[in-house]
Amino acid sequence: MDGRRESTLRCTNCAATICLASQVISKGFTGRHGRAYLVADPKAPHPALSVLANTVAHRAVPRQLVTGSHTVSDIACRFCHTILGWKYLAAEEESQKYKVGKFIVESKRVSISRDGPVDFSRAAATAxxxxxxxxxxxxxxxxxxxxxxxxxxxxxxxxxxxxxxxxxxxxxxx
Known part of the structure; x- marks a missing residue:
């Protein structure tokens, strides 16, 4: 990062940084707990390699969603293990394949922080x-x-x- 202040999405339970707010593609999605964000990993060379910082993926499962049948993997905070949403791994319908490699992040499970600047590679261990x-x-x-x-x-x-x-x-x- 170049030192600019950037808004981030953080786990509401432990405040771990999950992604930059600029990675949010849409705020018009619905998760298990209401409104959700569709989030992308812009640096992923392939959808299968997309990741969100400080998250772990659970096993892949088929899930029938409002928009059709998908294969998804729940994602959880690496530190407090709160389920934050899921990653789309596959979509049966052609019109839904744009979601593959992207994430649903529940708006009730994250908060927007404007603390910036953001550095995912290391934390400043200062008083x-x-x-x-x-x-x-x-x-x-x-x-x-x-x-x-x-x-x-x-x-x-x-x-x-x-x-x-x-x-x-x-x-x-x-």
Whole structure:
């Protein structure tokens, strides 16, 4: 990236970056939970090789959708395992084949972030002040002893706000 601010779609559960908002082809699709985005991987040399950052694909399954019979693979957040939508692997009807290699991302499962600039290759492991929920700012630094934070850092998604959210969740669970 060239340092410009770019909007991104992030997992609503853990704030992992999923894709750039500019990858959204259409906002007029319907998923299992209501409105959904049709998203493309513009860098994929072939539809079978298309991927979204920080997602994992489940096994391929046939699914009867409103637009016909398709083979799809559910996609989940790599970090919190929330099902975000699915990837189209095949379409029986010729008029639907344009979807192959593209993704349905449920609008209720992602949020649009305007934090930019975006760098999918690495995260900036710097300290930052984050609201700790009580209205006070708390200094958040990368914790090299935390396995989840290390995974986030190497995946290029670590941010002070993501670390703060995860730490808050752990506090409430204990």
């Amino acid at each position: 930052a002040a984050v609201d700790n929920g009580s209205g006070k700012k708390e200094e958040i630094e990368f914790d090299s002893q935390d396995e989840d934070e290390c995974e986030d850092l190497f995946a290029g998604v670590w941010t002070p706000s993501l670390a703060a959210k995860r730490r808050q969740r752990r506090k409430h669970k204990s």
